[in-house]
Amino acid sequence: MLDLPRGGWSGGQSDATPASKYDIRYGENLLKEESSVWPPYFVVTSPSSLESTRHALSSPPIGFKFINTLDWTQLETLSSSVPNGTKLIVAIGGGIVLDAAKYVALKTSIPLILVPTIVSTGAIIHSVFAKWKGFSTVGTVEDWPWLDAHHVVIDYSVIRKAPSHLNTAGLGDILCSQAGISEWEYSSKRNLSPPVDPSKTLSVRNQRNEIVGFFPNTLGANGNLTSKSIKFIMESIQKRDSNSIQSPYAPGSDHVFWQCVESTNNRGWVHGGGVALASVIIAWHCEEGVEQLISDLDTCQVFWRPTQLGISENHLLLALKSAPQFFNDKNNGRELKSILRDSPIIGSRFKKLWSFLNS
Ligand SMILES: [Zn+2]
Structure with a gap:
């Protein structure tokens, strides 16, 4: 059983886990090993990210959703689609997917594991995520929510596949x-x-x-x-x-x-x-x-x-x-x-x- 996630709808600047303290796990084919002990889990992802990791998941998720925007109206819909019985949220993808999953985990109080498919962004080690309306952020960092991921899984074999x-x-x-x-x-x-x-x-x-x-x-x-x-x-x-x-x-x-x-x-x-x-x-x-x-x-x-x-x-x-x-x-x-x-x-x-x- 993973602990409930730490997070809040504001105050992340002082309360969130700093990047230097993030638990990042590295390994070749690590996703296979990690996913073998996951409880019933829901995946937030994109079509290409799911495609590149599907074979590496030890058991299938109880549900998944594709996301390509951080617009909060859509994140709200995404959160309400998490099935009952979900014990873990797993984000598989790039920065947008990771931040979208933080919203879902915060909204549902379900622990979150990040599985980046590219090492392109600070979203991997930042708990604070911006509030978006379309492609514009709204408000200041102090007004933005935060959610500490439980840990990060860097599977070299997955990330090497990306351009x-x-x-x-x-x-x-x-x-x-x-x-x-x-x-x-x-x-x-x-x-x-x-x-x-x-x-x-x-x-x-x-x-x-x-x-x-x-x-x-x-x-x-x-x-x-x-x-x-x-x-x-x-x-x-x-x-x-x-x-x-x-x-x-x-x-x-x-x-x-x-x-x-x-x-x-x-x-x-x-x-x-x-x-x-x-x-x-x-x-x-x-x-x-x-x-x-x-x-x-x-x-x-x-x-x-x-x-x-x-x-x-x-x-x-x-x-x-x-x-x-x-x-x-x-x-x-x-x-x-x-x-x-x-x-x-x-x-x-x-x-x-x-x-x-x-x-
Ligand atoms: Zn940046």
Whole structure:
């Protein structure tokens, strides 16, 4: 019998289990072994994720549902479809599936096990999940719910089946922290902020150097991801939170801008690739560190170019035009000083950006 899950409809910032304490279990064909001891369980998943794991489940679930949105109206319907007698919720999939399952587990007070099919996102080690309306988040982190998963199952044989750029996207979600440093360098050179404090950016720089230095050594002979690569990406994501820059001069504008892209276009893209692209745009606009960032992303095989992500010129322009307003929306927890707000990329500057991104 698993304990009832810890969670709440708010207050996760202080109460949820931190990423560094998450119980992550690794192994080859681990899902088979783990699922052999599961009580009657319900699966939240996507068609491709179920397909890639079905053979590895020791016994079939008592029910499953596909999910492709985090819209709360749909999560409510999903929660009410959990059959009586369910003793465990299992999330099998990417970030959207994992966050949707947290909602279901919180709503039903049934324990949750996460089985990521890609190591692409912080959703694997974050209990807090956003409130969504369509492709826009509503409210602030303090208003968002949280649910501690019982543990996480990383089955190498499952994750290796996914296209590798979906896994390396996890490194994009870490390397994107360059945006904060670029913003700080930019504002300090214009006397809009104190000089960059190297002690505050040291841990981010160290983690980036470690990733860029070590990740290529984990690859197989053909440059393919191995179990070692997958474990390295997952552990890097887990370590990231303790390395973030704590300074108002280094805003998380990469993530906020990416939210802006998805919200204004009302659709989603691969998160880690998207925030990496956002970071490149900010570093380019600040003229601080963009070459190094691109070299690091390419070394780590992160797909960040618009063509790789399926981002059109119009998708980007629409978001860049909306950015000043989007970054100044107190009701939804956004009041960031950012170059994208103070000096928007529009007109001829946008044309330059677009040709840079496609060069
Ligand atoms: Zn992220």
